Amino acid sequence: MESFLKDQRGGESVLDLSPRSTVGGGVEDVYGEDRASEDQLVTPWTISVASGYNLLRDPHHNKGLAFTEKERDAHYLRGLLPPAVISQELQEKKLMHSLRQYQVPLHKYMAMMELEERNERLFYKLLIDNVEELLPVVYTPTVGEACQKYGSIFRRPQGLYISLKEKGKILEVLRNWPERAIQVIVVTDGERILGLGDLGCQGMGIPVGKLALYTALGGVRPSACLPITIDVGTNNEQLLNDEFYIGLRQKRATGKEYYDFLHEFMTAVKQNYGEKVLIQFEDFANHNAFELLAKYGTTHLVFNDDIQGTASVVLAGLVASLKLLGGSLADHTFLFLGAGEAGTGIAELIALEISKQTKAPLEETRKKIWLVDSKGLIVSSRKGSLQHFKKPWAHEHEPVNTLLDAVKAIKPTVLIGTSGVGKTFTKEVVEAVASFNERPLILALSNPTSQSECTAEEAYTWTEGRAIFASGSPFDPVELNGKCFMPGQANNAYIFPGLGFGLVISGAIRVHDDMLLAASEALAGQVTQEHYDKGMIYPPFSNIRKISAHIAANVAAKAYELGLATRLPRPADLVKYAESCMYTPNYRSYR
Structure with missing residues (x-):
């Protein structure tokens, strides 16, 4: 592994990161500085790491009671720790035991965030080894509540806050971040956090949570991840009047002011981190999300998780479900409740995949997919008043006002909810879908759990156990007529x-x-x-x-x-x- 060499002059430990052979014989850059890999493998220089008291307060290198006797002598730790030496496994066991004592999910979230600030490797060890149990704690649904209360649970800032006060100086602000070799940035402007609306600066919980998953689930090293919140104000009156609110106290900037600010940000990121840094847009309002993706998709490495990540994970579930439903994607009819970023993003990817499989033009394959928004079924007679991203879905049909009537008219084999509104898949709607499908596929995708279009139990009960069900946030298995049903989770974290x-x-x-x-x-x-x-259409998160x-x-x-x-x-x-x-x-x- 690496060696810590004591620098006699300053009483510091020096972390030796000199180049050596790499695991797996992978390709290595000449300097190795942007290889996506274990931090210790290839960087050809040496960095200083504090010793003693400061080492225990450095979350990147602290091991707590796992420092050995030899390490305690070498790094001035004698007396700063109790005498016991315990393994990382035992530390993990102890922490999982104490986490399970908390009844309130938000308390578990706060305990996990405190662990990350104290001992980064132990935080990721817990998350990786107990992913099914801890994913709902560090991500949806708990992260939604954490964002709502971010002002009052705020301890130590994580990531970068770039507000309108920094206009003209964004590049300098990026240079204040201590890490240079950034590979992934997750950025939000907090305008549409999950199904919870405008949380302004408190949306930071989302980039922080997403990047924890980039490391735990995807293997990107933590030092290469940077969470960023762009603060252009908030239209949330409750926050503007909250004495604990941590963001700018002004209404949201819009139009030219907003887009100029975002342009300065995108330019500065590329200038500071180069062409290969991935920028993931997260929880922007619909109108800005589509605009930013279209504008920067050709000049930067960008990706919008709400539009593209959601689409990709739902398409995977649809492709997998064909084993249970029969036929190909082209044989099915899809009806969406919700025509925002998620709905239109999923619809477009389904149409692309059908087009790829059947060689039919995209205009044709889109006709298998119908969307319902707050005004009813999207049909061609509404084209004049539709937002641009809804227009491709305006097909020939007489106007239909309600979801139930749309179900009866379209007779979908797949019902998908991306509305952000809970309880919209009513008993009548689900029973109608089940009346003309042997195995209705019902995806209630809105987050957090409280906004889910229906629960797993409702979907299975109302279809007498015939439904194949997946949701955005997790639901427990359901017992029905002596049979156990495992609801899927169409979670972007896949x-x-x-x-x-x-x-x-x-x-x-x-x-x-x-x-x-x-x-x-x-x-x-x-x-x-x-x-x-x-009855599962997604593999378990344990893998x-x-x-x-x-x-x-x-x-x-x-x-x-x-x-x-x-x-x-x-x-x-x-x-x-x-x-x-x-x-x-x-x-x-x-x-």
């Missing part, structure tokens, strides 16, 4: 960590739709017969690192095929290469 990692390990410079299809196909390919037997490696390999393969990869030559075995590049949170030995 896709974006692997997709991002695939872009990083191939040195991709642009995101292409074919990469999203490649990610969906890789995920669907991980569902086994054993999963199908339980997520393996799943992410396959997704990353598929995405990287597509990047090489499209000529968008810069890390050459292409590794012979991309799955093995992806696995060899993944960050692992085990403690290192210092000497």
Whole structure:
């Protein structure tokens, strides 16, 4: 591993990061500084790391009671720790035991965030080894409540806050961040946090949570991740009047002021971190999300998780569900409730995949897909008043006002909810879908759980156990008539960590739709017969690192095929290469 050498002059430990052979025989950059891999493997220089008291307060290197007797002598730790020496495994056992004592999910979230600030490797070890239990704590649904209360639970800032006060100085602000070799940025402006609306500056919980998953599930090292919140104000009156609010106290900037500010940000990021830094847009309002993706998709490595990540994970579930439903995607009829970023993004990716399979033009394949918004079914007679991203979905049909009437008119085989409004798949709606489908596929995707269009129990009960069900936030298994049903979770966390990692390990410079299809196909390919037997259309999260490696390999393969990869030559075995590049949170030995 690496060695810590004592610098006699300053009483500091020096972390020796000199180059040596790399795991898995992967491709190595000349300087190795942007290789997506374990931090210790290749960087050809030495950095100083504090000793003693300061070492215990450095979350990147602190091991707590796991420092050995020898390390305690070498690094001035004698007396600063109780005499016991315990393993990382025992630390993990103790922490999981204490986490399970908390009844309130938000308290678990706060305990996990405090652990991350104290001991980064132990935080990731817990998250990786207990992913099914802890994912709902550090991500949806708990992260939604954390954002709502971010002002009052705020301890120590994580990531960068770039507000309108920094206009004209964004590049300087980026240079205040201590890490230079950034590979992934997740950025939000807090305007549309999950289904919770405008949370302004408090939306920071989302980039922080997403990047924790990039590391735990996708293997991107923590030092290469940067969460950013763009604060252009908030229209949330409650926050503006809250004495604990941590953001700008003004109404949101819009129009030219907003887009100029975002342009300065995008330009500064590329200038500071180069062409290959992945920028993931997160929880922007619809109108801005589509605009930013269209504008920067051709000049930067950008990706919108709400539009593209959601689409990719839902498409994977649809492809996998065909084993249970029969037929091909082209044989099915899709009806969406919700025509915003998620709904139109999923619809477009489904149409692309059908077009790819049948060689039919996109205009044709879109006709299998219908969308309902707050004014009813989107039909051609409404075209004049529709937002531009809804227009491709305005098909010939007489006006229909309610979801129930739309179900009866369209007779979908697949019902998908992306409305952000809970309880909208009523008993009548679900029973109507079940009346003309042997196995109705019902995806209630809105987050958090409180906004889900229906619960797993409702879907199974109202269809007498015939439904195949998946949701955005997790639901517990359901017992019905002596049978156990396992609801799927169409969680973006299946896709974006692997997709991002695939872009990083191939040195991709642009995101292409074919990469999203490649990610969906890789995920669907991980569902086994054993999963199908339980009615599952997604593999369990317990295998997520393996799943992410396959997704990353598929995405990287597509990047090489499209000529968008810069890390050459292409590794012979991309799955093995992806696995060899993944960050692992085990403690290192210092000497």
